[in-house]
Amino acid sequence: MQIDILTLHPDLLQSPFNCSIVNRAKEKGLVQINLHNLHDFSPNKWRKADDYPFGGGAGMVMMIEPIDKCLTELKKQRGYDELIYLSPDGELFDQKLANELSLKRNLCFICGHYKGVDERVRQHLITREISIGDYVLTGGELAAAVVVDSIVRLIPGAISDETSALTDSFQDGLVSPPVYTRPAEYNGWKVPDILLSGHRQKIDEWRHEQSLERTKQRRPELFNQNNQE
Numbered sequence: 111m112q113i114d115i116l117t118l119h120p121d122l123l124q125s126p127f128n129c130s131i132v133n134r135a136k137e138k139g140l141v142q143i144n145l146h147n148l149h150d151f152s153p154n155k156w157r158k159a160d161d162y163p164f165g166g167g168a169g170m171v172m173m174i175e176p177i178d179k180c181l182t183e184l185k186k187q188r189g190y191d192e193l194i195y196l197s198p199d200g201e202l203f204d205q206k207l208a209n210e211l212s213l214k215r216n217l218c219f220i221c222g223h224y225k226g227v228d229e230r231v232r233q234h235l236i237t238r239e240i241s242i243g244d245y246v247l248t249g250g251e252l253a254a255a256v257v258v259d260s261i262v263r264l265i266p267g268a269i270s271d272e273t274s275a276l277t278d279s280f281q282d283g284l285v286s287p288p289v290y291t292r293p294a295e296y297n298g299w300k301v302p303d304i305l306l307s308g309h310r311q312k313i314d315e316w317r318h319e320q321s322l323e324r325t326k327q328r329r330p331e332l333f334n335q336n337n338q339e
């Protein structure tokens with residue numbers, strides 16, 4: 111998979127993609143993540159990529175030209191399955207959308223800043239808008255990091271234990287059951303006996319019950335939506 115990210119602040123995106131599973135997926139050649147600095151595509155010598163809003167008002171607006179120029183260059187190299195603008199008023203990101211995007215070949219993300227992008231970018235240059243939650247971030251970079259991280263870990267081979275990603279919270283509409291590791295007792299706090307029993311089927315049943323119970327308690331709307339009763 112090829113992932114291109116258009117941003118005014120590539121520095122913000124260096125470390126999230128250079129650690130852990132995402133970094134390993136890159137090293138294995140499962141994904142290539144390319145950061146593009148929109149200042150490099152500015153039409154003026156000051157490398158400006160934003161300007162005052164027509165009609166007045168506070169804040170700056172990201173110009174269409176650097177974004178369009180950058181996309182034109184990239185589209186000579188590859189076609190995109192989705193061109194995504196990260197915005198607090200986009201479609202709410204969830205595990206279902208992460209699964210869907212993890213099956214694509216080429217994705218492009220555009221990170222907004224300040225007051226956002228010139229509306230014509232949204233009208234003519236993108237295919238979809240995604241929000242990671244009902245709150246406003248300084249820019250789309252951290253949202254892009256969240257979305258890309260959740261997609262990359264789903265690419266087959268990214269996680270060594272293949273079943274691990276499939277048993278994540280939300281994959282089956284349930285949150286994950288509790289997990290424990292050594293020691294079996296700490297400060298008198300014990301690991302449930304069932305997990306030490308070695309009885310695979312009973313352990314699976316216990317985990318499923320715990321998932322149901324936790325989902326019912328913590329995320330009742332999710333529980334009801336999936337008709338778990």
Ligand code: ADE
Binds near residue numbers: 243249253
């Ligand atoms: N940019 C600013 N806030 C955002 C959010 N909540 N989701 C996606 N992009 C954003």
